[in-house]
Amino acid sequence: MQSSVLSRFSHPLAWSPPGHILTHHLSTPPNHPSLTFRRRLQPVSAVASPPTPRLRRQMTHSMPPEKIEVFKSLESWASQWVLPLLKPVDQCWQPQDFLPDPTLPFDAFTDEVRTLRERTAGLPDEYFVVLVGDMITEDALPTYQTMINTLDGVRDETGASLCPWAVWTRSWTAEEKRHGDLLRTFLYLSGRVDMLMVEKTVQYLIGSGMDPGTENNPYLGFVYTSFQERATFISHGNTARLAKESGDPVLARICGTIASDEKRHENAYARIVEKLLEVDPSGAMIAISDMMRKKITMPAHLMYDGRDPKLFEHFSAVAQRLGVYTADDYADILEFLIGRWRLEKLEELNAEGRRAQDFVCGLAPRIRKLQERADERARKMEPHGASFSWIFNKEVALL
Numbered sequence: 001m002q003s004s005v006l007s008r009f010s011h012p013l014a015w016s017p018p019g020h021i022l023t024h025h026l027s028t029p030p031n032h033p034s035l036t037f038r039r040r041l042q043p044v045s046a047v048a049s050p051p052t053p054r055l056r057r058q059m060t061h062s063m064p065p066e067k068i069e070v071f072k073s074l075e076s077w078a079s080q081w082v083l084p085l086l087k088p089v090d091q092c093w094q095p096q097d098f099l100p101d102p103t104l105p106f107d108a109f110t111d112e113v114r115t116l117r118e119r120t121a122g123l124p125d126e127y128f129v130v131l132v133g134d135m136i137t138e139d140a141l142p143t144y145q146t147m148i149n150t151l152d153g154v155r156d157e158t159g160a161s162l163c164p165w166a167v168w169t170r171s172w173t174a175e176e177k178r179h180g181d182l183l184r185t186f187l188y189l190s191g192r193v194d195m196l197m198v199e200k201t202v203q204y205l206i207g208s209g210m211d212p213g214t215e216n217n218p219y220l221g222f223v224y225t226s227f228q229e230r231a232t233f234i235s236h237g238n239t240a241r242l243a244k245e246s247g248d249p250v251l252a253r254i255c256g257t258i259a260s261d262e263k264r265h266e267n268a269y270a271r272i273v274e275k276l277l278e279v280d281p282s283g284a285m286i287a288i289s290d291m292m293r294k295k296i297t298m299p300a301h302l303m304y305d306g307r308d309p310k311l312f313e314h315f316s317a318v319a320q321r322l323g324v325y326t327a328d329d330y331a332d333i334l335e336f337l338i339g340r341w342r343l344e345k346l347e348e349l350n351a352e353g354r355r356a357q358d359f360v361c362g363l364a365p366r367i368r369k370l371q372e373r374a375d376e377r378a379r380k381m382e383p384h385g386a387s388f389s390w391i392f393n394k395e396v397a398l399l
């Protein structure tokens with residue numbers, strides 16, 4: 001199952017009860033079962049949302065300060081090779097290009113909404129679970145811009161910095177903003193989802209943030225974003241395919257158009273890592289290995305709707321079952337990046353770099369083997385489902 005490979009937070013300890021924080025149990029190790037019990041049943045003091053997740057050990061500023069120079073020295077390269085991968089605003093699509101036109105006379109506008117609803121009628125509820133999860137992931141964009149601006153040497157120091165790294169991050173954010181806006185408005189008009197619960201989930205998620213383990217380190221940060229942009233390219237591509245198969249060509253075009261943005265962004269981030277491999281092969285190779293050891297956590301891994309403490313795990317299971325984003329995709333992305341960055345052929349590595357290379361280049365088959373075993377175990381389990389507040393508490397099969 002996807003979550004077994006991708007999520008570090010699928011364990012019941014991942015969440016404390018909603019609206020509560022924990023007291024410190026200094027004598028109890030963090031994974032001790034009694035703490036689980038206390039967390040779930042004996043909340044001590046109430047605070048405002050969001051709930052407190054269990055995060056990995058937080059490390060900061062792991063890049064040696066002298067390596068900031070690497071990113072300074074690459075500024076003109078970034079202007080020449082990264083910024084052109086942005087699209088000028090007047091050549092970009094906007095959400096309104098795909099949505100009913102509110103400036104039409106009222107009857108014509110409502111006709112367009114009716115047509116939109118007729119087209120979505122063929123899409124099953126489980127599809128909407130995945131589309132909502134994707135939309136919520138996109139809508140937590142403030143978190144991702146924050147994350148990139150934690151990275152030493154490339155952050156936007158002023159909010160309007162002319163440094164090409166900062167220009168990229170702001171313009172990337174501006175392009176990404178259209179994804180959540182478009183999906184959100186589409187879902188609102190479809191009438192198929194409980195927007196109030198969707199909106200609460202977004203608020204919880206942005207309040208919780210994310211824990212990608214990038215340690216203010218742009219080497220780690222750009223490996224993470226390379227992987228993640230490809231993951232979103234794959235998942236939006238699959239929701240496009242499913243929409244087409246279910247008779248909604250407009251939604252297919254929406255998801256496909258978003259996917260093509262993700263591909264362009266993936267290309268930019270992968271190009272940055274490729275350059276780092278050229279100027280600092282061991283440093284970059286070790287960073288790739290470090291991120292893969294930690295596992296790439298999905299950006300919305302802390303999602304919560306105020307009701308289901310395993311919401312992300314359940315959403316991931318539905319995405320896996322529908323083939324929108326699967327453990328196989330995770331291994332495929334890794335193999336793709338190994339090929340894209342020619343990691344197997346990388347030379348001039350120090351001893352640690354070579355160890356990192358061996359680990360990363362042998363990882364995909366190991367992930368697949370683990371997944372086969374997990375699939376086998378899953379086949380022996382009784383089919384079961386989960387209800388999702390996003391679709392009015394209807395139950396959807398997970399297995």
Ligand SMILES: [Fe+2]
Nearest residue numbers: 138176179232
């Ligand atoms: Fe996106």
Ligand SMILES: [Fe+2]
Nearest residue numbers: 229232262265
């Ligand atoms: Fe993206």
